[in-house]
Amino acid sequence: MKGWNWDGFFEYLTNYYLFEGAMVTLGLTIFAMAAGLILGFVIAVMRMSKYRFLSGPAYFYIWIFRGTPLLVQLIIIYTGLPQLGIKFTVLQSTLIGLTLCEAAYLSEIVRAGIAAVPRGQINAALAIGMRPSQVMRYIVAPQAFKIIIPPLGNSVNGVLKTTSIASIISMEELLRRTQVLIQEKFLVLELFVVAALYYLAMTTAWELIQRRIEKRFGKAYGPMSADAH
Amino acid sequence: MSQPNMIELQSVSKWYGPAFQVLKDCSLTVTKGEVVVVCGPSGSGKSTLIKCVNALETIGEGKVLVTGIGVHDPKTDLPKLRSKVGMVFQHFELFPHLTILENLCIGQEKVLGRNREEALTKANALLERVGLTAHARKYPGQLSGGQQQRVAIARALAMDPVAMLFDEPTSALDPEMINEVLDVMVALAQEGMTMIVVTHEMGFARKVADRIVFMDAGEIVEIGDGESFFDNPKTERAKSFLSKILAH
Numbered sequence: 147m148k149g150w151n152w153d154g155f156f157e158y159l160t161n162y163y164l165f166e167g168a169m170v171t172l173g174l175t176i177f178a179m180a181a182g183l184i185l186g187f188v189i190a191v192m193r194m195s196k197y198r199f200l201s202g203p204a205y206f207y208i209w210i211f212r213g214t215p216l217l218v219q220l221i222i223i224y225t226g227l228p229q230l231g232i233k234f235t236v237l238q239s240t241l242i243g244l245t246l247c248e249a250a251y252l253s254e255i256v257r258a259g260i261a262a263v264p265r266g267q268i269n270a271a272l273a274i275g276m277r278p279s280q281v282m283r284y285i286v287a288p289q290a291f292k293i294i295i296p297p298l299g300n301s302v303n304g305v306l307k308t309t310s311i312a313s314i315i316s317m318e319e320l321l322r323r324t325q326v327l328i329q330e331k332f333l334v335l336e337l338f339v340v341a342a343l344y345y346l347a348m349t350t351a352w353e354l355i356q357r358r359i360e361k362r363f364g365k366a367y368g369p370m371s372a373d374a375h
Numbered sequence: 376m377s378q379p380n381m382i383e384l385q386s387v388s389k390w391y392g393p394a395f396q397v398l399k400d401c402s403l404t405v406t407k408g409e410v411v412v413v414c415g416p417s418g419s420g421k422s423t424l425i426k427c428v429n430a431l432e433t434i435g436e437g438k439v440l441v442t443g444i445g446v447h448d449p450k451t452d453l454p455k456l457r458s459k460v461g462m463v464f465q466h467f468e469l470f471p472h473l474t475i476l477e478n479l480c481i482g483q484e485k486v487l488g489r490n491r492e493e494a495l496t497k498a499n500a501l502l503e504r505v506g507l508t509a510h511a512r513k514y515p516g517q518l519s520g521g522q523q524q525r526v527a528i529a530r531a532l533a534m535d536p537v538a539m540l541f542d543e544p545t546s547a548l549d550p551e552m553i554n555e556v557l558d559v560m561v562a563l564a565q566e567g568m569t570m571i572v573v574t575h576e577m578g579f580a581r582k583v584a585d586r587i588v589f590m591d592a593g594e595i596v597e598i599g600d601g602e603s604f605f606d607n608p609k610t611e612r613a614k615s616f617l618s619k620i621l622a623h
Binding site: 266269270272274275276277280284285288289292 | 426429431454455456457458459460461462464466468469470471472481482485486487530531534
């Protein structure tokens with residue numbers, strides 16, 4: 147039995163190579179959430195359209211990307227597509243895969259948020275002469291955003307951890323770099339505990355941020371709920 | 376009447392699905408400055424009828440004209456036409472994420488293209504008029520129902536409408552708040568605003584209505600002036616309706 151190596155543990159805890167990996171994980175998360183939210187919004191609006199040529203492709207997209215594992219999607223993008231002459235770097239493949247996959251989930255969250263804005267609000271906005279795009283921008287989207295803050299927060303937490311799947315196509319994020327370092331001293335337990343602590347630190351920090359965001363956006367409606375009626 | 380026609384409904388019919396007809400051949404002409412009250416039992420199509428005027432409801436057959444322009448005509452710039460017709464809803468429908476002042480400004484700025492300063496001047500004047508200047512920076516959720524409805528009227532007026540539609544404006548209010556809203560509406564009527572008001576407030580109807588439209592089962596059953604409708608209803612259905620709501 148090898149036992150627990152404190153020196154090794156602290157060495158890896160302060161290892162810059164690993165820290166960098168954690169920062170890459172953070173960067174991937176921010177990118178996937180931002181790009182996924184934009185794409186997800188477009189897909190949500192398409193899916194809610196009364197026109198089949200818009201809602202059909204949106205539904206198909208969600209079906210594909212929610213119905214298959216991200217792992218498989220990443221391998222297809224990075225390892226499979228070159229067969230057709232379409233080549234992406236590891237970073238490109240990771241960003242594309244994460245964004246496409248996340249957009250599918252986020253679009254469902256966005257759709258639920260939009261659907262939760264009462265019809266009366268849309269009528270009131272139309273009645274003062276707003277065009278449908280203005281109704282969306284000034285009336286529906288801000289209210290929908292408030293509604294979806296909690297589930298969006300959950301998504302950030304999820305994506306932070308999901309980025310680790312990109313290690314499979316050798317994306318040098320936190321997990322991949324953890325695995326690489328094992329070759330040094332074979333301190334498997336110490337290394338993975340350090341990796342776990344990094345993930346925990348990031349998800350915990352996010353939780354605190356999310357709480358503040360929810361507090362801030364909760365205030366905008368005043369002490370009484372506006373949808374009391 | 377010498378006044379020009381402001382709102383015309385010509386044989387408007389509407390169906391929900393193939394079988395259920397919500398509006399049956401409804402015709403009504405409202406001239407400039409006229410106040411028309413629409414009453415009738417619930418489910419009679421009053422709200423649907425009033426929402427046809429600014430095309431919040433589609434119609435099956437017939438024609439709706441506002442200042443002579445076809446509301447359901449595909450060539451009509453509908454948002455522009457809607458901006459000229461103010462609407463007040465049963466549940467106020469103020470925008471909860473905006474302050475009272477922003478509620479009054481957003482349409483002026485985004486729809487009419489007024490600048491911030493113009494919009495604020497107008498908004499403040501209207502808030503003063505409905506007696507809510509002190510609440511300008513609050514959010515709708517912080518106001519009582521009666522106050523919210525007065526803001527909603529001010530929001531509609533901020534667009535300088537040529538006519539106003541009221542869809543049961545006092546039905547969702549506690550009794551002690553009804554009068555503060557009716558007072559604003561009476562003042563508006565006396566200033567010559569063209570109004571169609573769906574309401575059960577018969578006192579209001581008697582006081583300001585030039586004509587009363589009685590609807591039942593999707594039909595306009597009777598149209599009369601205030602006095603004759605209440606004192607001498609022509610149809611059995613109107614008699615029975617009045618005896619129910621005026622019993623106490």
